[in-house]
Amino acid sequence: MAHTVPVGQKWWSGGKSPFNVEYGKLMMWYFLMSDAFTFGAFLISYGTIRFSSTSWPDPNEVFRSFPVIGEMSVPLAFVSLMTFILIMSSVTMVMAVGAGQVHDRKAVIKWMFLTILGGLAFLGCQAWEWTHLHAEGAWWGRNPFPNIDGTQSTTNFTNYFFTITGFHGFHVFSGVIINICMLIKTWRGDFERTGHYLMIEKAGLYWHFVDLVWVFVFTCFYLL
């Protein structure tokens, strides 16, 4: 659990890291804080509009399709698959970080590769979902889904859905790019030369953050 600074120790007098983490990792944390507020602003804006609306489309009706099986209705099945993929890739990322901490280069390469695969799988799923919704007539400014109580819906639903999942998808995309860079650097042995795998940890923090945001996006759009 959390370590506390021993009493009487001059922790802030210089010469050591007061938070006992590397500078870049700390700054990654603060960047993620700011990013959390960006996502938070998006999601809370969505919440505000939803609270101001009399009714809203039913996610179980909108998100009920799955590739290949055609018109069969399986509410939320596909998005749970996406969630599973992302949680799984978070696990492989932790494994990569762990392997980096014991300088096991081969294992880092393996786990990073799996993480990238997971990220790409997630992006593929999202591409399918967007394409499918687009084919159903949903897009920015177009909303074919009526409200759950049968009244006419506004385009708020689709606007927010595509903007927020798009912004999240862009984060996944950049995360995959970062992970690919880290994989290449690991493969070239850059981290063996610098003597630590902290870059993997920083990429890992970003990747877990993407997973964290998805947890909230998942709840806000598909469950509530």
Added chain:
Amino acid sequence: MDSTQTGGLEQEKNSFDTKAIWRTFWILLGITVFELIVAIIYFETHFFPKHLLNGVFVIMTLAKAFFIVAEFMHLGHEIRNLIMTIAIPACLFIWFLIAFLWDGSSYHDLRMRYDGYQYEQSKTKVKPAEKHEEGKKPGVE
């Protein structure tokens, strides 16, 4: 004590625990599956009030967020001061949520009271046929 500080950053070397990671994974998966089952039961039967259900979903989500941040992002194992520099600013979200959702619901009430058009719209059902036509578009997988 001091030896850990000279090597400060290497200190984590042995703190990595595969078992804890998998446990976290199963917890996250379990919560998600539970959420889905409840959502589908609600969809099929409308068994319990939706407001109650939303409360459950929010609590579950926060639990998942906690596990991701504490275990996957390793924050739970960092120095207390670091945890606080993350956790305290995050508390702003409490105000953020309450203020804006309150605003949204106030706007809703005002519209229902003073905006006749919006009020009418909220009572007028659209033809249910429209929905099915959309769903059965050819070429949609």
